[in-house]
Each structure stands twice: as structure tokens, then as C-alpha cells.
Amino acid sequence: MSADSNSATDEAPERLRIVLAKLGLDGHDRGLKVVARILRDAGMEVIFLGLRQTTSSIVAAVEQEDADAVGLSMHNAGHLTLGPKMVQALADAGLDVPVVIGGIVPAEDEPLLYQAGVAAVLGPGAPATEVVEAVRAAVAQRTA
Amino acid sequence: MATPSAGGQAVPLWMGQAHVYPCPSLLSILYAMDSTTPDNEAYGRWKDAYEASPTRDDSFETMSGVPVEPVYGDAPYPGQYPYTRGIHPGMYRGRLWTMRMFAGFGTAEDTNARFKEILRNGGGGLSTAFDMPTLMGYDSDSEWAEGEVGRAGVAVDTLADMEDLFADIDLAKVSTSMTINGPANIALAKYIAVAEKKGIDRAQLSGTIQNDILKEYQAQKEYIYPPRPSMRIVTDMMRYTTAEMPKWHPVSISGYHIREAGSTAAQELAFTLANGFAYVEAAVAAGLEIDAFAKRLSFFFNSHSDFFEELGKFRAARRIWARWMKEHYGAQDESSWKCRFHTQTAGVSLTAQQPEINIARVAIQAFAAAVGGTQSLHTDSYDEALALPTEDAARIALRTQQIVAYETGAAVVADPFGGAPYVEWMTDEMERQAEAIFAHLLDLGNGSILEGVYEGIENGYFVGGIADSAYRFEREVNAGRRIIVGVNAFTEGDDDERQLLRIDPSVEEIQLKRLGEVKQNRNSDAVSQALAKLKADAAVPDLNLMPTTIEAVQAYATEGEITQALADVFGRYTEQAIV
Amino acid sequence: MNIRTASLTELVEAARSGDNRAVGRLLTLVERGSAAAEEVAALTHPLRGNAHVVGITGAPGSGKSTLVGRLLAGWCQRGLRPAVLAIDPSSPISGGAILGDRIRMDDVIPEGTFVRSMATRGHQGGLALAVPGAVRVLDAAGFSPIVIETVGVGQVEVDVVAAADTAVVVATPGMGDAVQANKAGLLEVADLFVVNKADRPGAADVRRDLELMLDLAHVTGADTDDSGVYFRPQILMVTATTGTGVAEVIDGIADHLKHLTASGRLADRRAHRVKAEVRSRAHAALEQQLRHSMQSDAATAALEKAINSNFSPVDAARKIVQKITGD
Known part of the structure; x- marks a missing residue:
């Protein structure tokens, strides 16, 4: 392929880079760590931020790491406030990066999260293949 | 009670079942074997101890009216070192396990109302759950607290909240359990200060504070300062309560969270007991006599779904603790050797899919805890995989353990599975795996478990080991090698919607207003002075921080302020992540 | 500026004016090592x-x-x-x-x-x-x-x-x-x-x-x-x-x-660094060419001879290298 100084730079990424984090004080990181390994084993690069992140620390990481997606794990019933807040913070920073939420999210809340712009919601016990597919689909949707 | 005997000679208790052996020649062989075993002496001691201890008012027979013995099988019997079969000679014939239900949310006043209701209904124990900001050392007006105030427990910012929490409750008469770790020193200081305001001497206070900081770095992640200064706070509290509060349990060493974070049963067992050894070493290094505090240590285990593995784990826990306390640490007092533990069913085993079937899981886990000899038990509500439990679900959970206690016969015979080859093998296997982990920690710590635990925290041994186990389990489930009913097998289409508990957001507003008022009405000079003194004391390693912490809470310094003062000296901890 | 449709020159410009998104994106391109990476090198070296x-x-x-x-x-x-x-x-x-x-x-x-x-x-x-x-x-x-x-x-x-x-x-x-x-x-x-x-x-x-x-x-x-x-x-x-x-x-x-x-060692060190990079790049370029040449008919023939006849592997290698260097 060729590229000159005026060509668009958004080729399809061969190796997805995913930022994984937990927002707020909740310390349940078992799921986040398992997902980190699932994505690594699917060939992705996981930028693991871990516990106690804020929307602004995640935005900074997404910018600097040029991440393709953000994965958040929620166990404290804060998803309805924090999920949309994350989507908004990324949009405000001019970042077109999809947000995938996993953890404990009751089915009845899923439509609300999708409405707020969350790209995918993974329920408790989602199998590895579903996790990987959801992330790939979320990224593909954006780059399409 | 039918005393089994042959020719005036005591025989092992399973001989009470002699009638099930139809062949007289077999019987005579067994009698002959018995006369040569040394168990008679142990049995005699057990019998004396059993008969000397009170029993519940119960007929101790099967549902069909068959009278049964307090124990069957071989020595060492329950109540005998190393307590594999239980810490009391008659186990639940003396007293059932305590059915402790941990709950709490909303404002301090809401929780106070519930406490009073529990006391009116004859309960003597109060169990306090704090909200996330309180557990992490942040005030309700911190930016970190947004959306979390009063959600998973009660918010306690200042002494005023603790006063509300225990208003009109006679603290000399109740036993209070507080589930808090990072800021445990502040919570205990507030409890002492409230009692003092009521004119109750701290020596009269009885209760338990979780205060198990080591497992926070390994699993639950609710830490504030780095491990070493945190351990100083723990030993300060151990010294303080040992000297001044003889009825207080200063640490409840908790494997529950280690298991929830994804460890195996053996890791839960080994990490928890290693933490216990670490507290013992730290307290001895701080100048305490082992027998002065060891009997006030208690444990908290998880009960998961693999029944026999859990049973082996519980039995091994008692045996290991007894052996190490006696042989490795040289404790002389028998009560220092006894591993007393609380159990909670495995929250992580609950599935969001077909949530009703969780009731069956909880029942089996509760049964394992009971026959495993737990001192108290919390059963999870079936809807907890989704959100905080509803009242109905919590009631079913309590009823479940009542069924185990009163209908199944689990409380009639001590260690009913003891002697079964598989159960004995599993107990040995759990012990073997745990000993291998202790050996590794001793190696890491140059002969000290405490140093080994510090090193293991720092080099990621614990979090890495737990993450490995969690991932292995996940892969097995994903590959279908391990069946989780309702998740990867026996699934149904759409799961019906459950009614979920949501917390009223006005709790946050009320608490913020309360905190604002307290801050306005207190003497701010006194607060700054108290905080300055605390910082100065913190910089001197040998000083006990409890008295100054009590002074600070009495000046109505907030939890966030006290935590920050200590963090200025100690630093704050962030995990050196091993994923 | 849309970071995903911007040209390389725009990205470099944005990176120099403090836009971390642009820096992040340029690093991604460098990491992928495609033609765009070479372009980024040409733009940023001066x-x-x-x-x-x-x-x-x-x-x-x-x-x-x-x-x-x-x-x-x-x-x-x-x-x-x-x-x-x-x-x-x-x-x-x-x-x-x-x-x-x-x-x-x-x-x-x-x-x-x-x-x-x-x-x-x-x-x-x-x-x-x-x-x-x-x-x-x-x-x-x-x-x-x-x-x-x-x-x-x-x-x-x-x-x-x-x-x-x-x-x-x-x-x-x-x-x-x-x-x-x-x-x-x-x-x-x-x-x-x-x-x-x-x-x-x-x-x-x-x-x-x-x-x-x-x-x-x-x-x-x-x-x-x-x-x-x-x-x-x-x-x-x-x-x-x-x-x-x-x-x-x-x-x-x-x-x-x-x-x-x-x-005066700073200049030496930096010269050494440039030298090392040039060597790495040349090495990588040659290696890529070699991979390419190995597919050629001449290379296949040379290999074949080394395997099945008395033509030594040393001579086979020389033959393939000659194809690249034109010596």
C-alpha cells in the first residue's frame, strides 16, 4: 500500500488496542482481569487501567494509547450514571471510541444504556467468544 | 443418651450402630480391634467433656425417632486437638451456629431503626455494613463518593453519624460487628467515643471488627495506605483492645473475599491462614504475648458448591491452625489453638440466569458449612447476582439455614462425615496444598510468614495466583468442561424480569446536609490540632495511634480528614498490577 | 479535526500544537510500520x-x-x-x-x-x-x-x-x-x-x-x-x-x-543512535528483500541444487545474495 502526506490514516487496525477499567470505588476486579486475558488470548492489546479510574483518566489513556475501544466493568449498580457519563466524556474529547460495559447489569437497564450510546452490554456469565465478538463488532461498527 | 459400651469398656461411638451389622462374627472382630486401640482414653476424655457441657433442649434423634449419638467414628473427637472434627465436644448440641444476616443501607437513622427492631425481636448482635466511600476512607462530600453514598451500607463520616447509628442502644448489652478494614481504626475509635458519651466504659464493649487489611491487597482491594503502615495500625488496635477491651475481637481474618476474587478452595484456605499467621507474628513483634490475643482472632470463610472440597477445607482449617499455633508459634492456651470461623455462602456462585435455582445452591453450601462446623453463617439471597437483595429474597435465605438447622439433622451429630475415606483424603489434600503455599511464603520471607506475605503482596504472588485460578475456571466454563447449570447447560430462553431493589437517591442529599452541619458546628481549631497531633504520632513508629485517633473523632474530624492526615505520612497504596 | 480522517501533515501539525490524540495516532502508525510509518519518519525527522x-x-x-x-x-x-x-x-x-x-x-x-x-x-x-x-x-x-x-x-x-x-x-x-x-x-x-x-x-x-x-x-x-x-x-x-x-x-x-x-559525548551518542537505526532499517529492508528473493525461480533452483546435488549450500546462498545485490 502507499500513503502520501495527504492520505487518510484510518486503515483497519490489525491489532486492536482496548482500554479496560473500572470507574469509581468498587473493587471487584475479577471480571475485568478475566476479560483482559480473554482479549489478550484473542490477539488484542489490552491497556489495563484497573481500579478506581475517573472518566478523565480514561479519556487521557484513550488519547495517548490511541485505543480502539473502552471496556468498563460495573458491579455497583452505578452503570446507569457512569455508562452514559463515559460515553459523553469521550465524545466531548472528540474521540469516536465505542464503550462496552460488562458486569452486573440487569436486562431492563440495557435499552437505556444503548440509548445513551453504549456500544455493547455483556451480562454476567457472558462466554469468552461473546466478549471477543462484542468488542470486535463495536470497533467494526465505528470504523465502518 | 445411650452410652455405647461393651463389658463396661468404652468403645468408639460408631459401635452405637452395631445393630446395623448383621453378622455377629464381624461384630466380634470389631470389638476385638477396639480393645487394642488407644482411642479409649481419648473417648473417655471426650465423654467427660461432652457431659460437662450443656446441651440444647432437643431429643437428638432422627426424623423417624431413632436416637443418635453426639459423634461417630474415631479420635481425635470434637473438642480435641487438633480440632479437625470441631472445636466443641458436642458441637451444635450445645448451641446452634449463629444465623447472622449482614445487611444495611440508607442513613444512620434508618439503620438505627433496624437495629432497634432486631433487638426488640430478641437478637443480641448488630451487624453493620458501611457504604463504599466509608470503606475507602472518603467522606460523603468527596468527588469519589458521588452516587455511592448510603448505597451498599450506611455512610459514617463523623462521630455524629455513629451517634445516630447507636442512639438509644445500650452498648454494654449488645455485641456489634463492623465490616470495615482500611479505616477500621477510625470506626473503632468512633464506637469507643460513642460509648464513652453514653457513660459506658470501653472494657464493657463486645463485638468484632473485620480489620483484615492483608486480604484487601490480595483480593477485596479496599486498602488505603501501603501494607506496612497498615499493619502498624492493625497491631496498634490489637495492642489497644488486648489491654483495654477484653471482650473485643480486633481482627476477623477473611478468606471469603479471596475466594470471591476467584481463588481455589486451597488458596482461600492457605492465604487466609497465612494472613492469620502474619497477624500473629506482627502482634508478637509489637510486644504482645501470643496467648493474650490469639483467642480473640476469628476467621471468615466462603462456602462454595463443591460440597466435599468445602468440607475438607473447613476441617483442614481447624487442624492447620491448631498445629501451627501450638507447634510453630508455641501458644500454650488451648483456646489459642482453636480456629473459630464465620461462613458465608458463595456470592460468586450465584447466577443471573434462572436466579431461583440459586436457592438450591445456597442450601447445599449452607449444609456444607454446618457439617463443616462453622460458628456462624450468612446465607446469600438468590437475587444477589443482579443487585442488592430484596427483603423477600433475604427471608428465603434465612429460612434456608433454619431448614438446615432444624430439619436436616445436620445439628444433631458433630462432624457427621468424619471418617469417610473421601472426606479424610480431601482434608489431607487441602492441608497438603496449604502447607506447600506456607513453605513458599516462608521461603519468600526468609522464615517469616509476615515478611513472605508482604513480599507476596508486592510481587503479585497473591493477585497473580488468584487471577490464574479465576481464568482457569472461566476457560473451563467456556469450553464446557465445567457445567454451571443455567449458564452453559440447561439454559432457558429469556430469563424473566426480577424485582430489584434500588436505593433512594435522597439518602445522599440527607447525608451531605448532615455532614455540612457537623462541619459548621464543630470547633475547627480543635480539629486541626487533633489532626496535627495524629500526623506527628504517625511519624513515630512505636506510638499507638488509637488514643490520638479517638481524640480526633471526638473533635468531629471526618473520616476523610483523618485518612488524609495518615496518608500524608504513610502514602496511599495502588496495586502494582499483575493481571 | 477528525483524527481518523486527518492527513499525516495535519496530524503532525496537531501533535505539535499539543493535541494528544494526534500524537497517539502517529505513534500507532509508527508502530504498525507500514508505508505511513515511513512517511511519519520523513515528516518528523526535520x-x-x-x-x-x-x-x-x-x-x-x-x-x-x-x-x-x-x-x-x-x-x-x-x-x-x-x-x-x-x-x-x-x-x-x-x-x-x-x-x-x-x-x-x-x-x-x-x-x-x-x-x-x-x-x-x-x-x-x-x-x-x-x-x-x-x-x-x-x-x-x-x-x-x-x-x-x-x-x-x-x-x-x-x-x-x-x-x-x-x-x-x-x-x-x-x-x-x-x-x-x-x-x-x-x-x-x-x-x-x-x-x-x-x-x-x-x-x-x-x-x-x-x-x-x-x-x-x-x-x-x-x-x-x-x-x-x-x-x-x-x-x-x-x-x-x-x-x-x-x-x-x-x-x-x-x-x-x-x-x-x-x-562533547552527547553528539557522539546521538550520531551512534542514528547509525544504529539506519543499520536496523537497512537490515530490515534487506531481510524483506531476501524473503522476496527466496520465492524467486532462481532461488528455488539454487535451493533445489543444494538439496539434491553436490552444489554446496554456501554457493547456493552466494547465488541468492548476488540476485539481490546485483554483484
């Missing part, structure tokens, strides 16, 4: 400033990320604008990676700094190409110092650190680091030693071991470079978790730069 490139290496668990986090904060306080390239290994099986360096610097990553996690992505040769390109992007964007942080294993990683202006080696008590570092050849490249976890028992022993090795190097003359300039690396005791000794490390790194400038 824009290079005078960034102080600091290599920091140490075994896993030596606390080097925590140290780097502290350094970032310290540099910011002194009005500098530092950036970090944190390099971690990729999984050899899946090619994926878990990059956890940000979390280790967490709480201390100050605003205005830039941290990029980079996976080794399999073959290490790629790293030797990607790192100079990434440093060039960060330099063009105005960051300095630029830290390259690696786990001290693997020759390429050692080379990457050695190619920095200042190479810092982090050791800790109780890990036999001094010996390990010696084995990996790190002692020879170190301009500054940090003994981290200095509050631990055994820290003094590590210091003593390092002093001994430096004494030995002095006796043999190994610490004197080609032009006869002698520089004895400092050994600094640090507790990164509390920040004790970090200011001294910042001073020590600055002192080393002063020494390089005063002795």
Missing part, C-alpha cells in the same frame, strides 16, 4: 528538537514503573514536559498483550505528561524500528525528557536502553539483580544505578555489589570510553513508593546530560 532520551530498565517487580511515575511528577514540577514509552512483551502465542504500566504509574501520572504502552509484537527487530520512530514523534511534539522503559531482558531491549542519552538501571534487594544485570550486559551500558526499595534489608548489599563491579570496571578500564573520557555512574538509593531519593535521581539524570554536553 522537526526533531533536543529531547533528552532516558532509558530505564529493571527486572519485573523492581518498581521501575513506580519510579518512572515519580520522575514524571518531579520533572513536571521543574517545568518540563516528559513522555514515556513503556514497553512490555507480547504473548508469543496469541500476539496479544496486557499492558499494565499505566496502572503502576497510576495516581502519579500528572497532567501534561504523555504515557504510551507499547507491546513488543513478536519479533524483536520490530521494536528496534518502532522505538526510534516513536521517540522522533514525541520529540517533534515537544516532549522532553522522553523515557523508554523496558524489562531488562532480551538483547534488543538492552540495545534500546543503551541507545538512550542516559541509561538508568534499577536494581532491588533480594533479587540477585546485580548479577542478573551483569549477565544481561546492563552494567556496561548503565550511566546511573538506582537501588530501589532502599528501605528494605539488603539494599546496602546491592549498593556494595554495584560499587565493587564499578571498581573492577575501573581497574580494567572498561568505564573509560574510546575518547578517554571517564565517567563513573552514580548509585542512588531510592524508595519509589514514598518518593524518597527521587529528587536525587532527577538531579543525577540531569548531571549525566551535563557531563555528556560538556565532554
